[in-house]
Every structure is written in C-alpha cells, then in structure tokens.
Amino acid sequence: MVLLSADIGVDLGTASIKVLVRGKGIVLREPSVVAIQTDSGKVVAIGEAARQMLGRTPGGIAAVRPMREGVIDDFDLALHMLKHYIHRVGGRGMLVRPRVVICVPSGVTSVERRAVVEAVTQAGARHTYLIEEPLAAALGAGIDIWPPSGSMVIDIGGGTTDVAVLSLGGIVASASIRVGGDRCDEALIRHIRREHNLLIGERTAEELKMGVATAYPGGRDLKTEVRGRDLVAGLPRTVVMTSEECRLALEEPLQAIAVAVRGVMEATPPELAADIVDKGVILTGGGSLLHGMDRFTSDATGVPVLVAEDPISCVVLGTGKALESMELLRVLAGSGRAQDAG
Ligand SMILES: Nc1ncnc2c1ncn2[C@@H]1O[C@H](COP(=O)(O)OP(=O)(O)OP(=O)(O)O)[C@@H](O)[C@H]1O
Numbered sequence: 001m002v003l004l005s006a007d008i009g010v011d012l013g014t015a016s017i018k019v020l021v022r023g024k025g026i027v028l029r030e031p032s033v034v035a036i037q038t039d040s041g042k043v044v045a046i047g048e049a050a051r052q053m054l055g056r057t058p059g060g061i062a063a064v065r066p067m068r069e070g071v072i073d074d075f076d077l078a079l080h081m082l083k084h085y086i087h088r089v090g091g092r093g094m095l096v097r098p099r100v101v102i103c104v105p106s107g108v109t110s111v112e113r114r115a116v117v118e119a120v121t122q123a124g125a126r127h128t129y130l131i132e133e134p135l136a137a138a139l140g141a142g143i144d145i146w147p148p149s150g151s152m153v154i155d156i157g158g159g160t161t162d163v164a165v166l167s168l169g170g171i172v173a174s175a176s177i178r179v180g181g182d183r184c185d186e187a188l189i190r191h192i193r194r195e196h197n198l199l200i201g202e203r204t205a206e207e208l209k210m211g212v213a214t215a216y217p218g219g220r221d222l223k224t225e226v227r228g229r230d231l232v233a234g235l236p237r238t239v240v241m242t243s244e245e246c247r248l249a250l251e252e253p254l255q256a257i258a259v260a261v262r263g264v265m266e267a268t269p270p271e272l273a274a275d276i277v278d279k280g281v282i283l284t285g286g287g288s289l290l291h292g293m294d295r296f297t298s299d300a301t302g303v304p305v306l307v308a309e310d311p312i313s314c315v316v317l318g319t320g321k322a323l324e325s326m327e328l329l330r331v332l333a334g335s336g337r338a339q340d341a342g
C-alpha cells in the first residue's frame with residue numbers, strides 16, 4: 001500500500017485564506033477572521049461565520065483578523081485558523097503529514113517569515129516551502145516566468161500591494177507597500193466621517209468600494225445610500241455617495257500604489273522595461289477588481305494593463321503550479337530559504 005500525503009498550497013491572505021490541494025484544485029476560500037470569547041480566548045467561529053460578526057459582536061465576543069498588512073498579527077489565532085483548515089482539507093486521518101507551500105509578501109522581515117513557517121509547522125506540515133507572492137501570482141496568472149524577458153505583476157491584496165518585475169524565474173525589481181483594499185475601506189470611512197459626520201462600519205465601506213467606487217475619473221456613474229451613525233446626534237442616518245466622491249476619497253491609497261509602481265518601473269533595466277511595454281502589466285489580487293483599476297494603473301505607468309482571470313485566486317493557483325514539480329519548488333523557494341520542518 002502506498003500512502004500518499006496531500007500536498008497543500010496556502011495563500012494566507014490578509015482578507016482571505018485560500019487553500020489548494022494538488023490534483024484537486026482550490027478547495028476553500030474563507031475570510032481570515034476568527035471570533036473569540038474575550039474573557040477565555042476560546043474560539044467560537046472561524047471564516048465566513050466569524051466575518052458575519054465583524055462589527056456586530058455583543059459584549060464578550062470579538063471578531064478578530066489574525067493577519068494585518070500581509071503578515072501575521074496575532075500568532076495564536078493565525079495558527080488556530082491554519083490548523084482548522086489544514087485539518088479540514090487533509091481529512092481527519094492525515095496519516096502522512098502534508099507538504100505545504102505558502103506565500104509571503106516580498107517585503108517581509110525574516111522574523112515575519114519565521115512566524116509563518118512556525119505556524120504552518122505547528123499546524124502539522126511535514127515540509128514548509130515559502131514562496132514570494134509575486135512569483136506565485138505571476139505563475140497563477142499564467143505568465144511564463146522563465147524566459148529572459150521582463151514581466152510585471154502587481155498584486156493588490158487586502159493588506160499589501162506587491163509590485164514586481166520578473167525575468168528568468170526570479171525577481172529583478174520589486175516593492176511591497178502595506179497599502180491595499182483595507183486602506184481603501186479605511187479611506188472611505190475617514191472621508192465619510194470628516195465630510196458627512198457619519199460613522200460607517202468596515203463592511204459597509206467595503207460594500208461601497210465594490211459596488212459604487214471607481215479608481216478612474218468619470219469611469220463609473222453610480223450612487224447609493226450609505227447607512228451609519230450620526231457623530232453628533234448619535235442616531236442612525238444615511239448619506240448618498242457617488243462613484244466620483246468615492247474616487248476622491250480613495251485618492252491617497254491609490255496614489256500610494258501608483259508611486260510604488262512607478263518606483264519599480266524606474267528601477268527596471270531598460271531591456272526589461274521594453275518587454276513590459278510590449279506585454280503589458282498584469283494585475284492580480286482582489287484589489288484589482290476595484291472598478292477602473294486597470295485604466296488608473298495604465299495612466300500612472302503609461303503601459304497597457306490587463307487584469308488576470310480570477311485575480312483573487314492567482315497566488316494560490318501559483319502555489320499549485322509550484323507543487324506540480326519538486327524541481328520548480330526548489331528553485332522558487334530558493335535552496336537557502338526552503339524550510340524543512342520534518
Ligand atoms: N469587486 C471588488 N472591487 C473592489 N475590491 C474588491 C473586489 N473584490 C474584492 N475586493 C477587495 O480585495 C481585497 C481582498 O483581495 P485578496 O483576497 O487578493 O487579498 P488577500 O490575499 O487576502 O490580502 P493580502 O494579499 O494583502 O494579504 C479586499 O480588500 C476586498 O475588499
């Protein structure tokens with residue numbers, strides 16, 4: 001009898017965790033949220049059930065996001081979440097512990113890397129391989145990263161935006177900024193508080209961003225009523241928000257992304273820059289679904305921009321590509337960095 005262990009790819013994102021099993025494809029995508037009892041620390045809900053509680057918890061329960069800005073913020077809760085999902089996809093028995101490929105943003109510190117490896121190991125992995133997110137995102141977007149030709153990917157997640165130029169299977173120039181979809185939500189909350197004296201919740205802000213906002217002037221012409229609590233009277237009130245007002249509110253995080261992209265362009269050797277102009281820039285990550293993000297980025301760089309198919313899944317699909325070949329995995333994880341937990 002041959003005992004095959006599951007090979008698992010994980011994208012432990014700030015907004016959501018995505019898990020893939022080799023041979024099966026993506027098996028789950030759940031919000032990175034854990035609800036706990038505040039006195040005992042006992043976990044009461046994980047994933048979508050916990051997300052429903054964000055901003056709606058009674059006293060005694062808190063809905064917490066264990067990841068912040070692309071890295072582990074609350075180690076114990078991140079570990080709890082990883083264990084929960086790895087066990088779920090590994091099956092109850094898990095006779096042989098799985099090999100796990102997991103991504104980290106390109107800008108993380110060695111301490112932050114170690115925290116990820118430690119959490120995955122404690123969650124039951126036999127071997128843990130860390131791959132830099134831009135490489136996984138590019139692979140998952142279907143970019144051929146091996147030829148001596150430059151490609152640029154911009155992964156706009158919930159917590160971070162990773163910008164990278166790739167050639168010959170490696171990162172030639174990159175930047176990672178701790179600005180992504182969350183900062184956009186916060187910018188909307190701040191704007192509505194300042195301009196309309198209205199306090200709105202995180203989830204309301206995210207819905208406004210997805211449903212009405214745009215990154216591109218004149219790109220969208222919608223409006224909606226947003227509900228919140230009046231800061232003066234303390235009572236519920238609504239305000240009408242238009243696409244254009246949202247765009248103005250989003251200017252700061254969007255400009256931060258544009259500046260990061262231009263910085264990487266400037267650090268790119270001219271031959272590779274010419275390749276990028278030919279091929280265009282690929283956007284991945286949920287943030288690339290913001291309306292008008294492609295045109296905004298194209299204007300900021302002067303280069304054609306394409307949004308990947310299923311951008312939210314690119315990174316985890318990339319871990320799946322890496323799992324298909326041990327050789328590929330070694331190269332991507334970098335022999336010095338591949339972490340052997342067994
Ligand atoms: N249609 C949409 N319009 C605008 N933003 C969207 C849309 N769909 C998803 N998002 C945003 O995408 C972000 C989540 O994307 P993604 O799942 O790629 O992030 P993540 O991988 O969890 O985070 P990170 O890579 O930063 O750790 C959230 O901020 C979410 O609000």
Ligand SMILES: [Mg+2]
Pocket residue numbers: 011013014155157158285315
């Ligand atoms: Mg991500």
